[in-house]
Amino acid sequence: MYQSFLQFYMNFAIMTLEGVAMKKTNELAIEVSHVYKTFKQYYDKANTLKEKLLFFKKRSGNDCLKILNDINITISKGESVALIGTNGSGKSTLLKLMTKIIYPNSGKIIVNGKVASLLELGAGFHPDFSGRENIYFNASIFGMTKQQIDNRIDDIIAFSELEDFIDNPVRTYSSGMYMRLAFAVAINVSADILLIDEILAVGDQHFQEKCFAKIKQLKKEGKTIVFVSHSMEQVNEFCDRAVWLYKGSVKKIGATKEVCDEYLKVCG
Amino acid sequence: MKLIKDLYQYRELLKTNIKKEIRGKYKGAWLGVLWSFLNPLLMLAVYAIIFPLILKNDIPHYTMFLFTAMMPWNFFTSTVNGCSYSIIASGNIIKKVYFPREILPISIVLSNTVNFLITCIIMVVFLLLSGVGITPYILLFPVILIIQEVLLFGISFILSAVTVYARDVEHIVNVGLMALFYGTPIVYSLSMIPIEFRKFIFLNPMTSIIEGYRSILFYHTWPNFMHLGIVFIVSILIFIVGLFIFRKLEKGFAEEL
Ligand SMILES: Nc1ncnc2c1ncn2[C@@H]1O[C@H](COP(=O)(O)OP(=O)(O)OP(=O)(O)O)[C@@H](O)[C@H]1O
Ligand SMILES: [Mg+2]
Numbered sequence: 181m182y183q184s185f186l187q188f189y190m191n192f193a194i195m196t197l198e199g200v201a202m203k204k205t206n207e208l209a210i211e212v213s214h215v216y217k218t219f220k221q222y223y224d225k226a227n228t229l230k231e232k233l234l235f236f237k238k239r240s241g242n243d244c245l246k247i248l249n250d251i252n253i254t255i256s257k258g259e260s261v262a263l264i265g266t267n268g269s270g271k272s273t274l275l276k277l278m279t280k281i282i283y284p285n286s287g288k289i290i291v292n293g294k295v296a297s298l299l300e301l302g303a304g305f306h307p308d309f310s311g312r313e314n315i316y317f318n319a320s321i322f323g324m325t326k327q328q329i330d331n332r333i334d335d336i337i338a339f340s341e342l343e344d345f346i347d348n349p350v351r352t353y354s355s356g357m358y359m360r361l362a363f364a365v366a367i368n369v370s371a372d373i374l375l376i377d378e379i380l381a382v383g384d385q386h387f388q389e390k391c392f393a394k395i396k397q398l399k400k401e402g403k404t405i406v407f408v409s410h411s412m413e414q415v416n417e418f419c420d421r422a423v424w425l426y427k428g429s430v431k432k433i434g435a436t437k438e439v440c441d442e443y444l445k446v447c448g
Numbered sequence: 449m450k451l452i453k454d455l456y457q458y459r460e461l462l463k464t465n466i467k468k469e470i471r472g473k474y475k476g477a478w479l480g481v482l483w484s485f486l487n488p489l490l491m492l493a494v495y496a497i498i499f500p501l502i503l504k505n506d507i508p509h510y511t512m513f514l515f516t517a518m519m520p521w522n523f524f525t526s527t528v529n530g531c532s533y534s535i536i537a538s539g540n541i542i543k544k545v546y547f548p549r550e551i552l553p554i555s556i557v558l559s560n561t562v563n564f565l566i567t568c569i570i571m572v573v574f575l576l577l578s579g580v581g582i583t584p585y586i587l588l589f590p591v592i593l594i595i596q597e598v599l600l601f602g603i604s605f606i607l608s609a610v611t612v613y614a615r616d617v618e619h620i621v622n623v624g625l626m627a628l629f630y631g632t633p634i635v636y637s638l639s640m641i642p643i644e645f646r647k648f649i650f651l652n653p654m655t656s657i658i659e660g661y662r663s664i665l666f667y668h669t670w671p672n673f674m675h676l677g678i679v680f681i682v683s684i685l686i687f688i689v690g691l692f693i694f695r696k697l698e699k700g701f702a703e704e705l
Binding site: 219220276279280281282283295297299300303304316317319320321322323324325326329 | 458459461463464541542543544545547699700702703
């Protein structure tokens with residue numbers, strides 16, 4: 181009896197180990213297949229029960245905005261991919277789908293690995309608390325434990341270069357300092373996949389360069405990076421591939437230089 | 449299973465959230481956290497004076513009779529009221545980052561549990577002072593508490609998610625709880641209800657739970673295990689259905705908020 185149990189568990193352990201091994205051989209970091217996303221256009225958000233019942237029929241009209249149409253992208257582990265496109269083409273929406281802040285109407289998004297999204301920095305920052313306390317808040321939202329944060333807090337503070345202000349309340353920070361702190365936390369979350377949305381435009385020249393260098397270093401360490409930017413210079417310098425989104429569809433996908441050149445020809 | 453894994457990974461977030469809940473409620477109040485004890489005690493004092501006047505009864509130690517049911521009931525209502533707003537209150541963060549959304553209602557339940565446990569210490573002191581005393585039956589307290597927790601988790605999942613889509617659910621819940629207060633044997637004892645109505649009162653899962661607390665703390669008898677067992681099963685079902693509903697609805701949170 182006891183032995184058969186043991187055997188069962190052994191088998192189970194072997195099976196799970198094999199499962200893990202299988203996953204490792206699966207080199208895809210992000211797989212986006214046939215993703216559609218529409219946003220409801222609310223003129224007046226019906227958020228009470230009465231309104232929901234009363235306007236049930238009216239709202240079923242087609243006031244939906246199609247934002248993404250049949251997006252198919254696969255990103256391998258360790259790859260850096262740029263998303264380019266004009267304003268409103270759906271880049272940020274696609275990144276939000278990848279972090280699971282929003283969900284697609286149809287289609288599938290599979291993400292293998294821990295994600296750090298640098299979309300909107302400073303989520304959960306509390307203006308009355310000190311910079312140090314906010315590092316703890318913010319990092320815990322990214323799923324870090326107290327011990328992990330303790331280990332990294334010096335790196336985070338050093339990266340933000342805010343040693344002198346770190347125990348002041350965040351509301352006394354300038355907006356650049358605020359972004360520095362937020363960026364320092366987000367970049368130091370030990371994630372496998374980084375989603376970066378136009379945030380390199382924050383901070384002064386010196387800090388921007390520092391961020392860029394840090395991202396390059398992370399790339400060297402084998403992190404997967406999805407990078408949204410309007411600066412073709414940065415994209416060219418840094419990304420392996422580029423995806424050009426045009427009105428919610430993939431217009432072109434391929435080597436960075438080709439895609440960027442064509443994009444500039446059409447839109448530049 | 450995924451829930452447990454998520455909670456373990458995000459335990460730091462859960463911890464800070466619970467702390468924030470406990471401290472935040474009375475932030476800026478002169479007596480601070482002390483209010484979480486004073487509040488129920490004052491309410492109890494009022495009820496202990498009023499109800500004997502309206503409700504003719506010959507229950508000895510009526511104040512303690514009330515106390516042993518009132519505290520679990522307060523725990524129930526403050527949790528249910530608190531959780532319905534929990535997702536909306538964190539709308540800002542939900543729109544910006546991903547984290548397991550279940551953490552929000554769960555931390556409301558847990559922070560209220562901490563409050564409840566502290567009031568229970570006061571309750572024990574009062575039981576001893578009043579001469580009702582305590583007996584080994586009190587060891588069953590965790591059993592009943594766990595049943596109540598499961599029920600509360602289930603209700604919180606449902607209410608917190610549904611309120612995002614229909615804000616006025618919060619008010620309906622408020623009124624419903626007020627009505628349910630009189631549908632639960634808190635100010636009266638079960639034996640004061642005519643037999644033919646009793647089965648209706650047991651449709652309310654809180655009835656068995658409150659009766660359970662009262663058995664072990666006030667009457668010093670075994671609780672009715674059959675009733676508790678049924679409520680436990682019902683609670684587990686509510687929990688599972690609640691989690692299912694939550695998982696369905698959480699996909700739209702960021703867009704609805
Ligand atoms: N919450 C929302 N509700 C309705 N429509 C939205 C919402 N968010 C975005 N949109 C619409 O989705 C489209 C794509 O937006 P998105 O933010 O993804 O563009 P983008 O490519 O990131 O543009 P930019 O370069 O300006 O950052 C826009 O037309 C915008 O109006
Ligand atoms: Mg954008």
